[in-house]
Every structure is written in structure tokens, then in C-alpha cells.
Amino acid sequence: MSDVFASPKDVSRGLEGQSYLSNESIASVVYLAAKLGKPVLVEGPAGTGKTELAKAVASMAGARLIRLQCYEGLDESKALYEWNYKKQLLRIQAQNIAEAEGAEVTWKDIEDDIFSEEFLLERPLLQAIRSEDQVVLLIDEVDRVEIETEALLLEILSEYQVSIPELGTVTASQVPMVFLTSNNMRELSEALKRRCLFLYVDYPELEREKEIIKAKVEGVTDELADQVGRIVRTLRELDLKKHPSVSETLDWARALVLTGIATIDPETAKATLNLLLKYKSDIEKASKELTLSA
Amino acid sequence: MLDLLAGFVSQLRRSGIDISLTESLDAARAIEHMDLGDRESFKYALAATLVKDHSHSGAFDTVFDIYFASSAYDPAGDIAGELSELDADQGTQAGSASLGQDSGMNAGQGGNGQSLSPEELIEMIYKALLMDDQEWQRQLTRLAVTAFAGIEKGRPVGGVYYVFRTLRNLNLEALTERLVDARINSKKGEVSGLQAKLISDDVKAKIDAFKKEIESEVRRRLVADRGPEAMAKTLRKPLPEDIDFMHANREELASLKRAIQPLSRKLAVKLARKRRHKKRGPLDFRKTVRHSLSYGGVPAELKFKSPRASKPEIVVLADISGSVASFARFTLQMVHTLGTQFSKVRSFVFVDGVDEVTSLIDGSDDIGEAIYRVNTEADVVWVDGHSDYGHVFETFWEKWGKEITPKTSVIVLGDARNNYHASGAWALGEISRKARHLYWLDPETRSYWDTGDSIIGEYAVHCAGVFECRNLRQLEKFVEQLA
Numbered sequence: 001m002s003d004v005f006a007s008p009k010d011v012s013r014g015l016e017g018q019s020y021l022s023n024e025s026i027a028s029v030v031y032l033a034a035k036l037g038k039p040v041l042v043e044g045p046a047g048t049g050k051t052e053l054a055k056a057v058a059s060m061a062g063a064r065l066i067r068l069q070c071y072e073g074l075d076e077s078k079a080l081y082e083w084n085y086k087k088q089l090l091r092i093q094a095q096n097i098a099e100a101e102g103a104e105v106t107w108k109d110i111e112d113d114i115f116s117e118e119f120l121l122e123r124p125l126l127q128a129i130r131s132e133d134q135v136v137l138l139i140d141e142v143d144r145v146e147i148e149t150e151a152l153l154l155e156i157l158s159e160y161q162v163s164i165p166e167l168g169t170v171t172a173s174q175v176p177m178v179f180l181t182s183n184n185m186r187e188l189s190e191a192l193k194r195r196c197l198f199l200y201v202d203y204p205e206l207e208r209e210k211e212i213i214k215a216k217v218e219g220v221t222d223e224l225a226d227q228v229g230r231i232v233r234t235l236r237e238l239d240l241k242k243h244p245s246v247s248e249t250l251d252w253a254r255a256l257v258l259t260g261i262a263t264i265d266p267e268t269a270k271a272t273l274n275l276l277l278k279y280k281s282d283i284e285k286a287s288k289e290l291t292l293s294a
Numbered sequence: 295m296l297d298l299l300a301g302f303v304s305q306l307r308r309s310g311i312d313i314s315l316t317e318s319l320d321a322a323r324a325i326e327h328m329d330l331g332d333r334e335s336f337k338y339a340l341a342a343t344l345v346k347d348h349s350h351s352g353a354f355d356t357v358f359d360i361y362f363a364s365s366a367y368d369p370a371g372d373i374a375g376e377l378s379e380l381d382a383d384q385g386t387q388a389g390s391a392s393l394g395q396d397s398g399m400n401a402g403q404g405g406n407g408q409s410l411s412p413e414e415l416i417e418m419i420y421k422a423l424l425m426d427d428q429e430w431q432r433q434l435t436r437l438a439v440t441a442f443a444g445i446e447k448g449r450p451v452g453g454v455y456y457v458f459r460t461l462r463n464l465n466l467e468a469l470t471e472r473l474v475d476a477r478i479n480s481k482k483g484e485v486s487g488l489q490a491k492l493i494s495d496d497v498k499a500k501i502d503a504f505k506k507e508i509e510s511e512v513r514r515r516l517v518a519d520r521g522p523e524a525m526a527k528t529l530r531k532p533l534p535e536d537i538d539f540m541h542a543n544r545e546e547l548a549s550l551k552r553a554i555q556p557l558s559r560k561l562a563v564k565l566a567r568k569r570r571h572k573k574r575g576p577l578d579f580r581k582t583v584r585h586s587l588s589y590g591g592v593p594a595e596l597k598f599k600s601p602r603a604s605k606p607e608i609v610v611l612a613d614i615s616g617s618v619a620s621f622a623r624f625t626l627q628m629v630h631t632l633g634t635q636f637s638k639v640r641s642f643v644f645v646d647g648v649d650e651v652t653s654l655i656d657g658s659d660d661i662g663e664a665i666y667r668v669n670t671e672a673d674v675v676w677v678d679g680h681s682d683y684g685h686v687f688e689t690f691w692e693k694w695g696k697e698i699t700p701k702t703s704v705i706v707l708g709d710a711r712n713n714y715h716a717s718g719a720w721a722l723g724e725i726s727r728k729a730r731h732l733y734w735l736d737p738e739t740r741s742y743w744d745t746g747d748s749i750i751g752e753y754a755v756h757c758a759g760v761f762e763c764r765n766l767r768q769l770e771k772f773v774e775q776l777a
């Protein structure tokens with residue numbers, strides 16, 4: 001994909017066209033990833049648009065998004081490929097029946113047969129490698145997988161090829177753009193980090209958050225977006241257990257618009273704070289700091 | 295450019311950031327694609343290829359400013375021109391040609407601000423901030439540093455000193471107050487507490503940004519004077535994981551506080567996984583048979599029972615006096631955050647008396663905060679508030695000794711500086727005999743051990759291990775092998 005974007009500015013405009021508001025850091029790294037053909041490791045607090053970024057890049061580039069959602073226990077058979085053994089067993093059984101009826105087939109024939117394309121279950125990584133068209137591969141929440149699976153990912157991201165013993169080596173016809181996201185639950189291996197470009201996506205600055213609100217919340221006025229943005233910024237400065245994420249900000253703004261609120265007075269804020277903050281102690285602390293409880 | 299990049303990379307390495315050869319080659323490749331005139335995106339290209347840990351980004355920013363601002367910075371910038379434009383735009387009477395000679399470094403000596411008095415300069419800054427005019431602010435930053443920092447060529451002081459001088463003269467607190475008042479007064483009608491808070495946060499954000507501008511301006515001038523190498527050296531800050539617990543300043547303590555929680559959480563995940571993946575348990579016959587039914591009775595998939603892993607029981611005994619207090623807090627915080635990785639954690643703190651604080655910590659939903667409260671709420675001073683390990687070990691053995699079992703790992707935290715009291719090592723010996731393991735973590739540099747009133751050697755004979763534990767890196771390593 002090395003020539004899809006002309007400059008970081010171009011990336012930024014393209015993303016905006018997908019209602020994704022980037023900043024210079026995001027735009028530069030996406031641009032570079034396309035130029036260098038390197039995967040991007042995206043890290044940052046929850047709900048800051050890490051997953052959304054990969055989606056927006058895919059639709060901007062007109063590429064298909066292939067997503068590998070990671071979880072603990074994810075292994076090769078779910079990430080890469082698997083032989084469909086149920087089908088294979090049935091095939092063998094069918095063979096037994098055929099033989100009982102006098103047909104003559106060697107084991108070699110069966111083996112060739114059951115390890116063919118028809119019995120292969122493609123998982124996201126293999127799909128991405130074998131894809132003929134442009135794809136963006138999203139490996140979401142990579143910090144959840146075990147070290148062994150991480151090693152497998154690394155291998156694939158270095159070579160963009162896999163060898164399947166029964167079928168031979170499969171090489172990607174084009175290097176896909178790859179995004180890995182992480183919530184920093186676990187330290188990723190040095191080797192994986194070395195392989196990737198690193199992008200930290202923090203909570204957006206005030207102006208950008210306002211733009212995000214305006215892009216994503218229908219019917220919001222400039223004034224309301226501004227107020228929401230400012231209150232959220234103030235909350236993120238407080239020492240809370242969990243700060244409001246962008247998605248929570250959007251939920252809040254939507255709720256305010258739905259209830260026909262044009263400006264946020266202390267009463268409104270107090271009544272709706274639970275949309276932004278999830279812990280009771282956080283809500284109490286915030287009400288005090290914002291002097292909502294008169 | 296490649297030379298500059300090489301210097302930059304080695305400077306980053308010197309501040310403790312690990313950069314491999316591939317990564318520095320990646321950086322070189324990356325900048326070929328970037329427009330060098332666009333300083334920001336150039337910076338992000340370098341950051342993305344060289345720094346893969348967000349907690350290192352502060353160190354990166356500093357070094358970047360030093361290396362790549364210097365070449366771009368033009369100290370003979372046309373301040374006079376800027377000023378006359380400014381005058382025209384803003385209608386102020388303050389500017390004058392005398393400021394035109396005022397180019398960067400010569401500020402200190404040159405006839406600066408003869409007609410623009412400090413008060414007038416501050417007034418202009420106030421207006422620029424009020425009007426949120428960033429360009430004007432940038433120009434004023436340069437004037438402010440020229441007028442107030444009093445930079446002397448070649449003098450090897452750190453930039454902090456000049457920043458401090460500038461800020462003191464600007465009196466930002468007063469400026470903040472004025473700005474807040476002005477903004478509140480400009481509102482019609484009554485201003486709610488909420489509005490006032492938002493206004494004040496907004497002003498604070500602007501003032502902070504202005505402060506940052508001052509810092510980089512000072513840095514730019516110093517780099518122009520002394521070159522990047524020397525500057526990087528004076529400005530080098532340790533990474534959070536390398537900050538010395540015992541000698542951390544306020545800013546460093548804050549960054550330790552930020553680092554400890556995510557670090558502990560990651561460690562917990564790692565330990566939990568390690569435990570789960572400790573081999574598999576014995577074959578689960580019933581489950582295997584049950585699964586074989588779906589393969590026509592062939593046990594195609596073997597099922598195993600999960601392994602039983604034992605979790606250690608931990609007793610922490612922490613000196614929380616003076617200089618070792620922050621070490622104790624961070625260690626306690628880490629151990630308690632890892633709580634579920636141990637079958638039980640009990641914590642005791644001491645100075646010359648000893649007290650259990652387990653419930654104080656566990657009962658709180660904010661461990662960090664609870665640990666900071668331990669100091670005031672635990673009853674740990676017996677006579678004079680100077681550490682008395684001997685008395686503490688004897689009291690502990692007497693009161694809690696019977697609760698130590700062969701499953702307990704006891705960890706003592708402290709510098710073993712006993713203020714020349716009796717060592718009470720016999721009691722530690724008893725504790726050690728009853729416990730599974732006794733470890734000691736000493737936050738002092740190893741070369742200071744057993745000097746002065748440190749009697750770590752005397753205690754060490756009873757310990758299964760004594761470890762130097764000066765920073766998070768060492769602490770993490772110890773805790774990891776413990777669980």
C-alpha cells in the first residue's frame with residue numbers, strides 16, 4: 001500500500017472523511033506504516049479510538065478489514081488455520097463404508113484428499129495472507145494472548161508467509177497494512193515491539209474531542225460540544241479510578257441531545273454524571289470538585 | 295542529517311532507552327519519507343520507530359528538543375520586525391527599535407527592553423493569553439526569556455535555573471488569577487461553581503502551555519550556546535523504572551506513583567499466566583472419554599486436569615522511617631496490588647515500634663492512597679522515632695511469631711541502619727527458622743552496606759537472600775521470582 005497516501009496531511013483528511021478525527025501523530029504514523037510496510041502497534045487508554053482507527057484506515061483505503069480478536073487462550077488453530085476434523089472423520093468413515101462395499105483405495109489417497117483445500121478452515125491470519133485484494137489486518141487487543149501465540153504473530157508479521165506442512169508455503173501477494181492494538185495489560189515482547197511502529201493514542205486534546213463529538217453526535221450544537229469537552233477535560237485531570245473515555249463522552253453528549261439540553265448547568269451535570277463515570281467514589285469526588293452538590 | 299540522527303540515537307540510549315540497530319535503521323528509513331520542514335511529523339516518525347514504551351516519551355521529547363530545535367532555531371530572528379507588526383496589530387505602544395538589537399543570546403548584555411518595561415511586557419503577555427493569540431504568545435515568550443532569564447553565555451548551569459528566574463519574574467500565579475477574574479467578569483449573569491471551575495481549568499491549561507514554551511525557549515538558547523551533547527547531559531532524567539527510591543525528588547516521586555500501578559498490574563497478569571501454564575495436570579479420563587463420543591469413540595482429543603499450583607503466603611515487614619519510607623510504600627503497594635497472586639498478604643510497618651496494617655490497606659479501595667495513609671495511622675513510634683530493628687524484631691517475634699508457618703515467606707524492607715541499638719538478630723533468626731523463606735530488600739546501594747550504622751551483614755546470615763532494591767526494575771525482578 002506504499003502509494004495510497006501522498007502525505008500525513010492526506011491521511012488526516014482521508015480519515016476525517018470517515019468521521020475519524022486524527023492528530024499529527026496518528027496521521028504521521030499511519031502514513032509511515034503504508035510507506036514502510038510495517039505493522040503499527042497502537043497503545044493507549046480504553047476507548048480512545050484504537051480499534052476505530054484500523055477500521056477507518058481500511059475504509060479510507062478501500063480495503064477489506066480482517067479482524068483477529070485476541071483473547072486468552074487464542075491459539076494457532078483459531079488465529080491461523082485448522083483442519084476440519086469432523087469433516088475429515090466423516091470422510092474416513094465414508095471410506096470405510098465404501099471399502100466394505102468392495103471399493104479399493106489406498107491410505108495415501110485418503111490422506112491427499114483429507115488434507116486438501118476442502119478440509120481447510122481459514123482463520124484471520126491466513127485469510128489476510130492469502131487475500132488477493134487489499135486488506136487491512138486488525139489484531140485487536142494483542143496483549144491478551146499468550147507468549148506462544150505472540151511468537152506466532154511475530155513470525156507472520158516478519159515474513160508475511162506461513163508454511164502449512166500439508167500444503168506447502170503460502171506467501172502474501174501484497175503486504176497488508178497491519179494494526180495491533182493493546183491496552184497494555186501485559187508487557188509485549190521486545191521482538192514484537194521492535195518489529196512494529198509504535199503509536200500511543202492518548203485522550204484527545206480539547207479541540208479534537210470537540211470535533212469528534214460534532215462528527216459523531218447528530219444534532220449537537222457547537223456550544224454543547226464545547227461544554228461537554230471542557231467538563232470531560234476537567235474530569236480527566238482529577239485523580240479518579242477510571243477517567244471518562246471518548247466513547248463515554250459520546251454517550252453523554254448523545255444523551256444530552258436526546259433530552260433536549262442546550263447548556264449544561266450544575267443540576268444536569270449532577271444528574272447525568274453516571275454516564276461518564278462508573279465508580280461511585282469517582283462520582284462523589286467529581287461532584288465535589290465540580291461543585292455540583294450545592 | 296544521518297550524523298545528527300546517530301548522535302540523537304546515542305543520546306537516547308544514554309538516557310536508558312533501549313534501541314536496537316534495526317530500529318535506528320528504521321528511523322533513518324522513516325525520515326526519508328518525511329518532509330523535514332514539518333517538524334512535528336518528523337518528530338512523530340522518529341518517536342514511532344525508536345520509542346516503544348509510552349513511559350519513555352518524556353525522555354524522548356527532551357532529547358528531541360535539544361537535537362532538532364537547535365538546527366532549526368535562528369537566534370538572530372527578526373524580533374524587531376515581529377514587534378512592529380505586533381504594534382500595528384495590537385495597537386500597543388510598547389515596542390521600540392531598541393529591542394531590535396536584542397538577538398537571542400546577547401540578551402543579557404544588550405540594552406534590552408529599555409522602553410518596554412517588565413510591567414509592560416507582562417501586560418502584553420496577559421493580553422495575548424486573554425485573547426488566546428498563540429502567535430503573539432510565542433513572540434512574547436522570546437522577549438520574556440530575553441528580559442527575565444538573564445542567561446549568561448557559557449555558564450554551565452542547567453536550564454531549570456533560567457526557567458525558574460523567568461517564571462518568578464513573570465509571576466504566573468498573579469497572571470492566572472487576573473485571567474480567571476477577567477473571564478468570569480466578562481460573563482453575563484451569575485456564574486455557577488461549575489462554570490468557574492471550567493474557566494479556571496482552562497486558564498491553567500493555557501498557562502501550562504505558556505510555561506512549556508518558556509522552557510523550550512530557554513532550552514533552545516542554551517543548545518545554541520553549548521551544543522546538544524552538553525545540554526542533553528545536564529538535562530538527562532532517569533526513566534521511571536530507574537529512579538532511585540531513596541533520592542527521588544518530588545517530580546520523580548510523582549512519576550514513580552504513576553508507573554507503579556500499571557507495572558504491578560502487568561506483573562500480576564504475567565504471574566497468573568505463569569502459574570496457569572505451569573505444565574498441565576494429569577490426564578482427565580472422564581472428560582477424554584466424553585469427548586471421544588463426538589469422534590465415534592476414538593479418543594482424538596486428550597483432556598487434562600488443571601494443575602494445582604501453590605501460592606505463597608507473604609508477610610512484609612517494612613521500615614517506614616524517613617529516607618526509606620517511599621521505598622516501603624512502593625513495595626507495599628506492589629505486593630498488595632498482586633494480592634491475588636499470593637494466598638495471603640499481611641503487612642507490618644515499623645520505626646522503633648511495629649504495627650500490623652493489613653486491614654488498613656485491604657479495607658481501602660485505593661491501595662495507593664491507603665499506603666500513603668499508613669504513616670499517619672499506624673502506631674509505629676515507640677520511643678524516639680528512629681529505626682530500632684532490634685526492638686522491632688523482638689516485639690514481632692513475641693507478638694506474631696506463632697503465626698509464622700512453614701508456608702510463610704517473610705520479607706523485610708529496610709536499610710538496616712539501626713542507630714547503634716542492639717541488633718536483636720537472634721529474633722530474626724527465630725523468625726527465619728519458622729518461615730519458609732526470609733528475604734531482605736535493602737534500598738541502599740550495595741557499596742554502602744555495613745558502613746556507619748548499617749548492620750545488614752549481621753542480619754544477612756539469617757536470610758535466604760538479601761537483595762539490593764533501589765528502583766522499580768530491581769523490585770519487579772524480586773517480586774517476580776517470589777510468586
Ligand SMILES: Nc1ncnc2c1ncn2[C@@H]1O[C@H](COP(=O)(O)OP(=O)(O)OP(=O)(O)O)[C@@H](O)[C@H]1O
Pocket residue numbers: 019020021022044045046047048049050051052053181183212216246247250
Ligand atoms: N479520533 C476519533 N474520531 C472519531 N471517533 C472516535 C475517535 N476516537 C474514539 N472515537 C469513538 O470512540 C469509540 C471508542 O473507540 P474504540 O472502540 O476504537 O476505542 P479503543 O481505543 O479500541 O478502546 P478499547 O481499548 O476499549 O478497545 C468509538 O465509538 C469511536 O467511534
Ligand SMILES: [Mg+2]
Pocket residue numbers: 050051052140181
Ligand atoms: Mg478496541
